[in-house]
Amino acid sequence: MLINGQPGDSIDASDRGLAYGDGLYRTLEAHYGQPLLWRWQWQRLAADCASLHLPCPDEALLLAEIAQVAGTLPRAVVKIVLTRGSGQRGYAMPATCTATRIVSATAWGGYPAERAEHGVAVRWCDTRLAIQPLLAGIKHLNRLENVFARSEWHDPAIAEGLMLDMDGTVVEGTMSNLFIVRGGELFTPLLDRCGVSGAMRACVLQLAANLGIPVREVRLQPEDVLAADEAFVCNSLAGIWPLRQLDGRQWLAWPLTRRLQQALLTICCASAIRR
Structure with missing residues (x-):
C-alpha cells in the first residue's frame, strides 16, 4: 500500500x-x-x-x-x-x-465463471437510496446505504441486490450498474438523482455505441425490469453478469448481452496486451 x-x-x-x-x-x-x-x-x-x-x-x-x-x-x-x-x-x-x-x-479473489456464463439470481433490496442530485453519479466514500442493502441477505445463491430510490425508481445494484434489453434496445437507469456512474457502465455504453445498439438512459420501474427481454448487471471486477432470476421471473437466453460480453472480452484482451 x-x-x-x-x-x-x-x-x-x-x-x-x-x-x-x-x-x-x-x-x-x-x-x-x-x-x-x-x-x-x-x-x-x-x-x-x-x-x-x-x-x-x-x-x-x-x-x-x-x-x-x-x-x-x-x-x-x-x-x-x-x-x-x-x-x-x-x-x-x-x-x-x-x-x-x-x-x-x-x-485477485475472483468470481465464479458460471455467473457470467449462466447468469445470476438477484433480489430486490428493502434499503432505499436517498435522492441527492449533488452527489449523483459520484463514487464517494459514503456508502452506508449499500452496506445496509448488501447485509439484507446471506444466501450464497443470490449474487446481487437491486436498489430503488425513495420514489421507488430502479437505480442500480449494491455493487453494480443495471441494464435491461427491450425490443433490441438497451436501457439503463438515469443517474441524475443518486447512484454510482461506474467505469464499467461507461464502457458498456461505448461498446453498445460501437455495435450500433441503441441505448437510452431513463427512469426504470421494477415492472420494467421484470418485463425485459434480457437484463444484466456489471462492474469493473465482475464484468457483465446476465440476470437469470428475479422475483419469480426467469431469463434463459441473452443474445444481446452475449454480444456485449464478447466485445468487452476483446477490449480487455487488447488493453492487457497494449499496456
Whole structure:
C-alpha cells in the first residue's frame, strides 16, 4: 500500500475521509500492474474529483503507483482512495487542500465463471437510496446505504441486490450498474438523482455505441425490469453478469448481452496486451 506515494498502512486520525467520508474511490483490475479499462477508470475518477472539488492526481503518477503496488501480481484488485486530507474540526471545506492519496492492491479473489456464463439470481433490496442530485453519479466514500442493502441477505445463491430510490425508481445494484434489453434496445437507469456512474457502465455504453445498439438512459420501474427481454448487471471486477432470476421471473437466453460480453472480452484482451 502506498499513502501519498510512500509505503504505509495508516492515515492521520483527523483525515476528512475518515471523519466525514469526504473523498472518493475507484476499484479496478490489473494484470502485473497494468490496469484494465484504464480509459474509463481515469475518466470517471477525474470527473468525480471535479464534482467534489478535489485536486485530481497526475495520471502518470497514479499509473506508476499502480504498477508499484500490483506489479508482481498476475491478477490483482487495485483500489484508489482520494480524500480531502487532514483538517480542523467542522464540515466546511478548508481553504487549501492537501489531499490524501491511497493506492493499494490485493491478489485477485475472483468470481465464479458460471455467473457470467449462466447468469445470476438477484433480489430486490428493502434499503432505499436517498435522492441527492449533488452527489449523483459520484463514487464517494459514503456508502452506508449499500452496506445496509448488501447485509439484507446471506444466501450464497443470490449474487446481487437491486436498489430503488425513495420514489421507488430502479437505480442500480449494491455493487453494480443495471441494464435491461427491450425490443433490441438497451436501457439503463438515469443517474441524475443518486447512484454510482461506474467505469464499467461507461464502457458498456461505448461498446453498445460501437455495435450500433441503441441505448437510452431513463427512469426504470421494477415492472420494467421484470418485463425485459434480457437484463444484466456489471462492474469493473465482475464484468457483465446476465440476470437469470428475479422475483419469480426467469431469463434463459441473452443474445444481446452475449454480444456485449464478447466485445468487452476483446477490449480487455487488447488493453492487457497494449499496456
